[in-house]
Amino acid sequence: MDIVYLNDLRIDTVIGIYDWERRIKQTVVLDLEMGADIRQAAASDHIDDTLNYKAVAKRIIGFVEESEYQLVETLAEKVAEIILGEFNVPWVRIRLNKQGAVRGARDVGVIIERGTQA
Ligand SMILES: Nc1nc2c(c(=O)[nH]1)N=C([C@H](O)[C@@H](O)CO)CN2
DSSP: OEEEEEEEEEEEEOOOSSHHHHTSOEEEEEEEEEEEOOHHHHHHOOGGGSOOHHHHHHHHHHHHHHOOOSOHHHHHHHHHHHHHHHSOOSEEEEEEEOTTOSTTOSOOEEEEEEEOOO
16 A cells, blocks of 8 residues: 655644633644555556545645634544545544643644555
8 A cells, every 4th residue: 555645734723622722723733644556646647546635635724724623532533534535545544733732742642543554
């Protein structure tokens, strides 16, 4: 299985369990690894034969900007559902980083894998 990836996708959204967090937007940073077979595209050199990472980014940015979840777990799960369900991707690994959410730590968040690797 090949991987199409997208790293350091920064999106501002409402996320958090505390009252003050419901009133502001915070930045989440997404790293996405998406299973794909890139051989057809490599042979044809045509965008229609591969997973278009720009199309994925546009969809995820729009979704996350409008979302208002409390937990990073929920947001990561919903992003995985979109990628698997709308982009014909069999497997995805998502690292969702709520940077700066914990004093003393730079990065905090979740890493999930969903679907099956070919
Ligand atoms: N496992 C999790 N722990 C915590 C979360 C979360 O989403 N998942 N969220 C918070 C707060 O919203 C925090 O990010 C703000 O300081 C705490 N723990």
